[in-house]
Amino acid sequence: MKYFNFLIFFLVLGLCKTNAQEVENTKVVKDTTLVISKDAKSNKKKDKEFSIEDYKIISYQRDTTTFDTTLTIYKEYKYNYLRKDDFELLPFANVGQTYNILGAETTQKGFYPRMGEEAKYNNYMEVEDISYYRVPTPTTELFYKTVMEQGQILDAMITLNTSPRLNMSIAYKGMRSLGKYQHILSSTGNFRFTTNYQTKNGKYQLRAHYASQDILNEENGGLAVPEQFTSGDDEFIDRSRIDVKFDDAENFLLGKRYFLDHQYYLFKEQDSLKNYGLAIGHQLNYETKTYEFRQDAANAYFGEAYQAADLNDRAKFKSFNNQLNLNYRSKIVGDVTFLVNFYKYNYYFNSVVVTPNQTITNQLRDNEISVGGKWKKQIGGFFLNADFTQNIVGDMGGTVLNAQMGYQLTNDISVDASLHASSRMPNYNFLLYQSDYKNYNWQYTDTFEKQKISTLQGTATHKKWGSLSVAYTIRDKYAYFEEQLMEGDSVSVEDDVQLVSPIQFGGSINSMKVKFSNDLHFLRRWGLANTIMYQNVSQSENILNVPDIVTRNTLYYSNHLFKKALYLQVGVTAKYFTEYYMNSYSPVLGELLIQDREEIGGFPLFDLFINAKVRRTRIYLKAEHFNTIFTSEYNYYSAPNNPYRDFIVRFGVVWNFFS
Template identity: 25%
Template sequence: MLRRIIIVLFFITYHLTAYSQFGRGFGTNNGNNNNRDNFGFDTVSTPRSNKDISVDSLRKQLDAKKDSVVYTAKFIKYSKLEFLQDSTILFPLDTTTTNFQHFNPLNDPHSPTMNLGVMGMAYRPMLFEPRQSIGFDLGRHFFDRYIEGPMDVKYYQARARYTELYYISPFGGKQEEKFHALHSQNIKPNWNVGAKYAKQGSQGYYAGQISDILNASIWNWYESKNKRYTLLASATFNTIKSNENGSILNDSIFTVPTYVQPIYEQTRLYDSRQRNNARHDVRNNTIFIRQFFNIGKQSVVNNEEVLPTQRVSYTFSYNTQKYYFRYGRPDESGLLKNYYIYQDSTSDSTRLNHLRNEFNYSFYLRGKRLSFLKNELKINAGLVQDYYNYREYTYSRNFQNLTLKGNLTYGLNQRANLNLKLEQVFQGPYAGDFLYQANSEIKLSNNVGSVFLGAYSQNQSPALIYEIETSNHHRWNLNFDRTKTQNLSFAYVNPKFHLKAKAEYFLIGNYMYFTEINNDIYPAQFGSNINLLKLTFGKDFHFGKFTFENYLVYQKTDFESVLRTPEFYSFHSLYMHQDVFKVLKMEFGFDAKYFSQYTANAYAPAIGQFYNKDNTQFGTGPIVDAWMRTNWKRANLFLRYDYLNKGLFSKGYYTIDRYPMPYSLLRFGLSWNFYD
């Protein structure tokens, strides 16, 4: 076992020797946003009869008898923090290759982005996806999908030692490489520890698109033998180094013939002959501890799922964030307008320290105890203290917020439930922020499916970056009103027919955004209410060995020039399943995505923000990728050719003004799991 791991690590290390310095990164499978769990498939051969066994083979079996246990994925289960709030719920490893080829967090089929063209660089959501949070917000979310925090950590229960290796690379290039190694094992049946090391990065498709991202984490999951006490502890470390090339100078690269290779196109901020090019350095580290204690009677289902009647919990977390933007010489392109601090270079820094204490008490009433309750009543009350220390150049600030949290879930019967949630900041500079939510699920029948009703009301203070900025190239001190968001939603899900449909209505008041004023970039607040209707539809079709997946989104707003998003987006995947020799499972097919024409954003590299500039519009024909994915025993493999149809509908496309998207490229991915 150990020898096999060493051989694999040696191969990967040898192949990636050139990536030992900045800009030659490879990375992690970002399980935050996309549910891409890379697990193996194991088979056990049927033993032969005694007549077919030779003396030598019989001796070999006897010698190895003590190691005759064959471990598979069924010996490994996991959970995440969100599934451990009310009870202990475990999930088996997913040993399929579903979505294995969707490795890039920027290209999530159900959550696409507008981005600068390379994994590891800034992005913003393409669809309207408002943040449901209140209180203090730094406002720097342009790297969020590359950061792993406590909510992303998987806690394992491993009867066998579990090791996972994952690697993705293009053929003949250094664009968008990823690697991670994960190991978890039980010290005792009720005590598990683990660690993960991950790298991802790219040398880009065009000059200066260099990124290098490190994610590392360690974790601990302890349960007392009587399952009353639970301790979750983790430490997550994230380092992001992302060059800013300021976009290429050739703004007609897809319309006027050129003989210059993309990697040699001139850029506004990057020069391969110079040192100290523009780049962002980001560090985000968190220490997290959560403790649960069950009081009173509790039920244990299958010796795994724990259902308490009362539970108290305490959470401690300490998070540090550091944002640096550096450029070692004056900008001659005119992209960086002002020099408020340094006249010959740029060295901006923003630092935030966040200490959080949270206390919760939960009470559960179940139908077996009280006849008037058909299913279950859950009541949770919590108090949160957040302490912040913020520093940026000459501006610093220390403050704290106190937030009240509440959650009530009532099961009317086995087919219907109601969930109410509230969060209210009642003390501190952000007092008055609130988020009230109501959701209900009604299960009609196994054949008809379920209906989901939802609504929320949010009152959110502007993010700090909209009100205070004292960097080298941008400066303002402003005051804005809170953003008010009202939402109503209706969803229908029918698993039998692989159907999902959802309708959402948003009413947004005091919408915050960035815009260009007098040839410079400033935050702004829209005075009128914005209405937005969002319709989502997903349907999968199965025809024998063929599967056809479809995901469509329609969005309509009355102020598209302010809230910039395409009106229509769709993703489709057509593939065929084929087994080879009963041990090799293969799927191969095509993915296609499309977004309608919309008014594009521009990008401000010094602060990592996207802003409304002019009426430049972008749209594209379908973007088609061809792929093949397979698993054999414990190994998963995919081959993928991006942008197969380049040149058929267009020579290329944009999602952000002046930043061309990637061209065609062939790549492969491999994951290999060990259970012993």
């Protein structure tokens, strides 16, 4: 497979030349759906027509998009458990497990530390992930997909406007998958309720949501005898026969959130004699989280334990954020917001742990205050965005600066540049953690410092030839969990011990990420979608580990059939990444761990798909990792001792109803 990247390169080069000779350029697919609805207020029951553009989706940033019932190659990339493009992620064997990292992050999540257990958050919907709606008729979206074994994924949403000014929506995403290996069941649920309202004169606007989410994973510690997997022995093709390290553990994350965001315009531009508007706003966010690791009996794989049976680690976190803001808007200055945040947190356990070296407390609790501002302005073809927040009371928060500038050079070409700089303390489970396993207890509140990250990024986009982005990132005081795996002379579970240490690197880690993506069309009905990412990390130790090259290339055919009653899309996707020190995984912490003993990668992942669209229904059929049918080398892993998925055929649909 060492020639794989070269083959892809020459294939792309040749097809680019073919595309350049085509008379018909790539066209942007636009949804032209018309919704026919009965007028409930009319005795004659006249039909009403609504454009699909009347059905609005409003993001947390107040950007507006519409429901999209088209079928494109990018819809294929997003048709997965996360419902987003997972190019920079590598899933574990079962749906609903965690993902390993193929792309280095260029920003820091959250202004304040997060609870931790980051490997559990891939499917956790944050405030920024919740959408609001405005629709002329009741609207429903159903997402369904099969899983690995005994279960399914279903994401159902219904939204309606009781009046043009009041919208409500309710949604639930549920998933259950038994998995192919022993004791690897996954079960998750994401419930959301949203509402948004504005008065008749538009001066008062409100939006709110409630979210309740639970993520349960049975844990088996990975392969106890890796040779059973790598040998390709017929006895172990049935993966349930492979021995795992244990079969009595699980971890669980539960989160509940109440969010309110409302504002009142003292006066608006359109209803005043002045050329500016002024509004006051308030935002409230209250969230509780519980993380548990449960195991029936202590296992020597995690070292010594305080008790022999019924282990139960439980961490709890409560956060309460109040934000007051003042917004000023004018044609000359732009959109300016001044804000102040009052933040209260409580991260705690139910016990105090005394070790030979220290006494570990059971709580981190305090209040924080920060101030900041936002600015947005459009000047001709330029757009300018900036926001800045500075913590002034408390030790956990730090500074965040985001700045972005973009320019539309031509109708086809746009460029933009952005800067991100932030600092804050590491997540709470770096600073304090308690467990029934002795080696998983620590407190570093006095030794860890604020970690910093700075990223400069530039992007150039051409509607026909694709987009190219380059990001350069500097990390200081980077915090990570290091795996210390002690191996014995035999393959028995008792001789392997996974110890974990939270560490803060004192130096700097510099990285560069170059990412190119395009969708080329040739011979009218054929397409080639490419995403290629190159990464280079400069560091004195193997801490931030990512592959040098990650590629994804999709060759596909699209056509209308049966007098355009059906739109068909057939293709094959190849994904590949070079070998690197892939992160390990800790079931106790729910975290990815740094390791530098074993390089993993260098194997291709081929998927064959057949997608179809009938009216507003998109149908998906995929043969995942089908090249394993022809292989004799079982060397594909998602993490050390955690194999990647075998060949499987999965089916699903996305269905929109506009009543």
